[in-house]
Amino acid sequence: MIRFENVTKKFKDQKVLKKVSFEIEKGHLVVFIGESGCGKTTTLKMINRLIKPSSGKIYINGEDIEKKDVIELRRKMGYVIQQTGLFPHMTVKENIEIIPKVEKRDPNETEKRTYELMEMVGLGTEEFIHRYPTELSGGQQQRVGVARAFATDPEIILMDEPFSALDPITRVGLQEELINLQSQFKKTIVFVTHDMDEAIKIADEICIMKDGEILQYDTPENILKNPNSEFVSEFVGKNRIWASPEYIKAKDIMIETPVTCRKSDTLLRCMEKMRSAKVDSLMVVEGKTNKLLGIVRAKQIQSKKNRTQEVQNIMNTDMLSVSPEDSIVDILKVVEEHNASNVPVIDGDGILKGLITKSSLVTTLSQQFIDAEEAI
Numbered sequence: 001m002i003r004f005e006n007v008t009k010k011f012k013d014q015k016v017l018k019k020v021s022f023e024i025e026k027g028h029l030v031v032f033i034g035e036s037g038c039g040k041t042t043t044l045k046m047i048n049r050l051i052k053p054s055s056g057k058i059y060i061n062g063e064d065i066e067k068k069d070v071i072e073l074r075r076k077m078g079y080v081i082q083q084t085g086l087f088p089h090m091t092v093k094e095n096i097e098i099i100p101k102v103e104k105r106d107p108n109e110t111e112k113r114t115y116e117l118m119e120m121v122g123l124g125t126e127e128f129i130h131r132y133p134t135e136l137s138g139g140q141q142q143r144v145g146v147a148r149a150f151a152t153d154p155e156i157i158l159m160d161e162p163f164s165a166l167d168p169i170t171r172v173g174l175q176e177e178l179i180n181l182q183s184q185f186k187k188t189i190v191f192v193t194h195d196m197d198e199a200i201k202i203a204d205e206i207c208i209m210k211d212g213e214i215l216q217y218d219t220p221e222n223i224l225k226n227p228n229s230e231f232v233s234e235f236v237g238k239n240r241i242w243a244s245p246e247y248i249k250a251k252d253i254m255i256e257t258p259v260t261c262r263k264s265d266t267l268l269r270c271m272e273k274m275r276s277a278k279v280d281s282l283m284v285v286e287g288k289t290n291k292l293l294g295i296v297r298a299k300q301i302q303s304k305k306n307r308t309q310e311v312q313n314i315m316n317t318d319m320l321s322v323s324p325e326d327s328i329v330d331i332l333k334v335v336e337e338h339n340a341s342n343v344p345v346i347d348g349d350g351i352l353k354g355l356i357t358k359s360s361l362v363t364t365l366s367q368q369f370i371d372a373e374e375a376i
Contacts, residue, residue, distance in 0.1 A: 001026035001188050002047060002156070007056030009042055009212075016042050018212040019056065024205075026155075027186040031199040034209035034235075040192045043209075044158055047190060048074050060156070075099060078149025078157035078187075082165050084141045086133040086148075092118070093129045096148045103152070110151075117147040120184075121177055139170035143177070150181070159191040163198070175201055196236060200224070200244055208232055221247045250331055251324035253361070254345045254354030260285045263293055263312035267301045270311050274298055283344055284315045285352055292344055292352040295319055321346045324353050331356055 002024040009017040017039045024030045032040035045051040046058055049070050058065050065073060079085075086095050093114055100110040118125045121143040133141055142162060149157050163171045179202055182189065193199055199206050200220045207217045216228045224247050227233040259277040261270050263284055270282055281297040294315030301307065304314060321344050322331055334343055335358065345354040 001028075001061060002190070003059040004043075004046075005057045005059070007043075007046065007053045007058060009039070009046070009051065010054045016212050017053070020212070020214060022207065022214060022217055024188060024190065026188055028204040029182055029187075029189040029191060029202060030205045030207060031191045031193055031203040032207045032209060033193055033196065033199050036194070038209040039212040040207075040209050041160055044160055044190055044192050047156070047158060048077050048079065075103065075152065076154050076156070078152070078154045080142075080145045080149045080157070080159045080162040082161045084133070084145040086141055086144060088133050091130050091132055092123070092136075092144050095133070095144055096151050098148070099152050105152075113151060113153075114147075117150055120150075120181060121147045122173075123147070137170075138166050139174060142166065142170075142174060146174070146178070146181070150185070150187075155188055157187050157189045159189060161192050161194070164193065164195070171198075178202060208235060220244070225252070245329050246327045248328040249324060250322050250326045250328075250345045250356060251353065253328065254324075254356050255360055256354045258283050258344070258352070258355035260290075260352070261296070261311060262287050263310065263315070265311050267304055267307040267309060267311060267314070270296055271298070271301050271307065281342060282311075283352055283355065284311055290352050291350050292319070292321070292346050293317065295344070319344060322356065323347065328361075331361070335361065 004020050004022050006019045006021055007017055008015065008019055016037075020039070020043065032043055034040050042051055046053055047060075047065075049065060052066075087098070090098070093111075096114045096117065097110050100113070115125050115129075118128065123140065123143050128136070128140070128144075133144070136144065145162065149159075163174050166174065175198060181187075182202075191202065203220055205217060206220055206223055208215045208223070210231060216223055216232050218226075223232065223236060224244060227236055259273060259279050259282055261273060261282045261284055263286075265273075273282060274280060280299075281295055283292060284294040284296055285292055293312070294317040296311050296315045300314050300316070320334055320338055320340050322334060324345055324347060331343065334340060335356075340358075342355055342357040344352055345356060347353055
């Protein structure tokens with residue numbers, strides 16, 4: 001969708017961007033983040049040619065944007081900035097409809113679209129449609145700015161720190177609105193911020209920049225779990241993963257080699273396995289595939305006199321389970337609701353991938369506080 005190839009930008013003797021290359025997929029929301037002067041806003045403004053590269057190429061849908069008419073290019077993009085950019089002498093309706101009117105779109109369709117967008121950004125049309133920007137709060141003005149960006153149904157929307165000047169409550173509300181709008185319309189959104197919490201909350205991918213270079217371009221989950229440098233680790237915050245528990249998955253904390261047995265094993269053999277491994281239960285699996293068939297616990301075996309019988313005769317097949325992608329929040333709910341001592345982790349085909357135990361959960365959660373103590 002959007003592709004930068006070895007893009008460099010110099011202002012006098014200063015290199016603001018240094019041979020930057022990356023690609024943004026269609027329908028993704030990508031956040032550029034970094035310290036002041038890292039080049040994130042310069043990168044965004046190159047997409048609509050507000051700033052021209054000193055060298056390198058920028059492509060949109062395979063076309064070199066340098067060869068496109070700049071007015072046509074910009075009209076096909078939404079643009080939201082920190083100061084909203086609303087015209088003070090125009091009403092909310094006039095501000096939203098300015099580009100559709102310039103393009104001489106159907107007035108009835110334009111008006112219908114305006115009303116729909118106002119509802120979608122949480123502004124009642126009867127109350128706000130004929131107000132002027134000075135009669136709106138900062139959050140309401142920014143909602144109008146977002147609505148205007150969507151007015152022409154552009155493929156690409158550029159957002160340059162649009163919520164940074166707002167109070168925290170308003171900011172969170174607008175982040176939620178943006179997430180909802182993106183889930184409906186799947187636009188290609190390039191978003192600049194200096195707030196890592198905001199980036200993690202809204203982004204499909206995050207691009208961390210420093211001194212005109214890209215240090216890491218990845219999903220929020222991978223950046224939180226696997227920062228590729230000390231700078232990224234410090235910038236993200238070493239314990240920030242705990243502020244986003246949805247990114248801590250079963251696959252990250254599970255015991256990867258739980259003690260298992262086969263359905264044809266005798267109860268006596270299973271009891272010996274438990275003793276030697278110091279566990280109180282076994283996962284019963286299909287030998288070749290490792291498909292989970294059931295669970296047998298020590299208490300079940302102890303109540304049986306005939307321990308030469310096969311474990312398949314007494315194993316429990318009505319099991320709780322979680323998937324490798326379930327978050328620690330989901331796992332804690334399962335453990336708490338069912339007072340489970342352990343929960344197998346199985347994939348979509350029923351293959352045993354690991355085991356979550358109460359002790360492994362406690363160990364994981366305890367480590368959070370140890371890390372936090374060490375960071376202070």
